[in-house]
Amino acid sequence: MIDTDVIVIGGGAAGMMAAGRAAELGSRVLLLEKTDRCGKKILISGKTRCNLTNTADIKNFIAMYGPNGRFLHGAFARFFRPELLSFLQKYGLDTKAERGGRVFPVSDDARDVVRVFQKYLADYNVRIVSNARVSSVSLDQHSCFTVGTASGRYLSQTVIIATGGASWPTTGSTGDGYAISAGLGHRIVAPKPALVPLVVREQNLARSMQGVSLRNIRATAFQGEAARVDSSRTPDCDYGRGEKKFPRPPVLESRFGEMLFTHFGLGGPIILLMSLAVVEALDNGPVSILIDLKPALTGEQLRKRLQSDLNKFSKRKITGIMKEYLPAKMIEPVIALAGMDTEKPAHQVSAVERDRIIDLLKALRFNVRAPLPLARAIVTAGGVALDEIDPRTLSSKKVPGLYFCGEVMDLDADTGGYNLQAAFSTGYVAGESAAGFARSLLRA
Numbered sequence: 001m002i003d004t005d006v007i008v009i010g011g012g013a014a015g016m017m018a019a020g021r022a023a024e025l026g027s028r029v030l031l032l033e034k035t036d037r038c039g040k041k042i043l044i045s046g047k048t049r050c051n052l053t054n055t056a057d058i059k060n061f062i063a064m065y066g067p068n069g070r071f072l073h074g075a076f077a078r079f080f081r082p083e084l085l086s087f088l089q090k091y092g093l094d095t096k097a098e099r100g101g102r103v104f105p106v107s108d109d110a111r112d113v114v115r116v117f118q119k120y121l122a123d124y125n126v127r128i129v130s131n132a133r134v135s136s137v138s139l140d141q142h143s144c145f146t147v148g149t150a151s152g153r154y155l156s157q158t159v160i161i162a163t164g165g166a167s168w169p170t171t172g173s174t175g176d177g178y179a180i181s182a183g184l185g186h187r188i189v190a191p192k193p194a195l196v197p198l199v200v201r202e203q204n205l206a207r208s209m210q211g212v213s214l215r216n217i218r219a220t221a222f223q224g225e226a227a228r229v230d231s232s233r234t235p236d237c238d239y240g241r242g243e244k245k246f247p248r249p250p251v252l253e254s255r256f257g258e259m260l261f262t263h264f265g266l267g268g269p270i271i272l273l274m275s276l277a278v279v280e281a282l283d284n285g286p287v288s289i290l291i292d293l294k295p296a297l298t299g300e301q302l303r304k305r306l307q308s309d310l311n312k313f314s315k316r317k318i319t320g321i322m323k324e325y326l327p328a329k330m331i332e333p334v335i336a337l338a339g340m341d342t343e344k345p346a347h348q349v350s351a352v353e354r355d356r357i358i359d360l361l362k363a364l365r366f367n368v369r370a371p372l373p374l375a376r377a378i379v380t381a382g383g384v385a386l387d388e389i390d391p392r393t394l395s396s397k398k399v400p401g402l403y404f405c406g407e408v409m410d411l412d413a414d415t416g417g418y419n420l421q422a423a424f425s426t427g428y429v430a431g432e433s434a435a436g437f438a439r440s441l442l443r444a
Helices: 013-024 040-044 058-063 066-078 081-090 110-123 176-183 203-208 269-284 299-312 318-324 328-337 351-362 418-443
Strands: 002-004 006-009 029-032 095-097 102-105 127-129 134-139 145-149 152-156 159-161 188-194 198-200 213-223 251-261 265-267 287-292 364-371 379-384 402-404
Touching (some): 006 013, 006 152, 006 418, 013 159, 081 095, 081 102, 081 418, 102 110, 134 176, 159 176, 159 418, 198 269, 203 328, 213 269, 328 351
Parallel strands (some): 006 159, 159 402
Antiparallel strands (some): 095 102, 188 379, 213 251, 251 265, 287 364
C-alpha cells in the first residue's frame, strides 16, 4: 500500500502528460499502466509517425470535435499547440507541418515522442507501475481513494482517470475507465466507434474491387436505402464535422478525397471521416453511401464524353473503352452491374446501357450494414458525460479529488492531430488541477 498525492490511471498521451505536470508542480505522483509500458497508442498513431497536432486556428480546431468541442476552450486556453510544441522542443524534439496542417516529429518516428515523456516523467520522479490493471476505485468517509489492482492497493486523496476509450485494445484501451467512472457515480455516454471502416451489404461487389484506392472522388452518406436515394441530391461541396456548411436530409455527410475498397466494404480517409455520422444514423434506419467517381464532370458532360469514345473507338470492347474511366480492377464489376457482356464491342452499346454506365460512374451505390467493431476503430466516441466535468479544471462535479483527461471523456475528433492535442491539453490541465487540489489538502 502506497500513500501518494496523485494517482494517474493510464499511461497514454493524456495520462503521461497529467502525471508529468502534477509532479512538476511538486506532487508525489504514481502512474498505473495496465500494459507492460506507457505510450503504446502513441507508437501506432499517424502510422507510427505520430500526428501530434494541427496548425488550424482555434475556431476551426474546436469545430473538429463537433458540438462537444466547446468543452475544450478552457483546456486550450491553458495549454494549446504553441505550448505543446515548446514543451517538445525543450526536450529536443523538433516538429514539422505537412499537408492539411498535420504536425509530425521531424524524425517521423513516434518513438521519439514517447522518449520525451519518459524523460519528463523521470525528471520529476513519477513512479510508474506497469502491468497494473485497475480493478476498482473506491472512496472512504475521509475522502480518500483506494485504487485496487491485482498486485496491491494504493491510497491517494486525488485520482486522475486517463484510461482512454475502447479502441485499439492491444494498446491497453479496453474501456476500463467507463466502469470505474460509473462506479463513482458518473454517467457514461454509450461508446461508439469513430474513424472506422464500414461493412456493406454488397460485400461481394466490394471484395471484387478489394485493394482499389480511389483519389479525387466524392462519397456521400444518405439516410435511406441506396436504391431509393436520388443521386441528384449529391452535393458539390463538403458537408460534415469541421465544415462550414451543414447538410440537409437525407444527406448525412459528403466528402471529397481518397477512399479504398476492402474485402468487407469501404475504408480510407473520407470514409473514416464520415463514419461517426453513419454510425449514429444507423440507429434511425438504413444508411447508404453513393460514390461519385467523376465529380469534376456533370452527368451530361460524362454522357457526351462516353458517347464520343464509343463512336471513336467503335471496334473496341467495352472493357477497353472503360480503361479511360476506371481502375482496371473495377472495370468488370461495373460492367456487370450495368448488365452488360464484357466482350460487347463499343458500337453495339445501346443508349440504355450507356446511361447505366454513367449512372454507376456518378453514383456507385452501397448499403451500410455496420461499422467494424469498436475495437477496430481509431477513436472512441462517447465516454464520461461532459456535463459532469468542470471544463476549467477537468475535475468531477460529483466527486472531489477526481479528475478526467483524454479519450475516456465524451470527446472525439476527425483525423489530423486533433485527438492527440486534446489528450495533451486535457492531461496538462488535469495534472495541474490535481496538484493544486492535493496542495490545498496539505494546507488544510
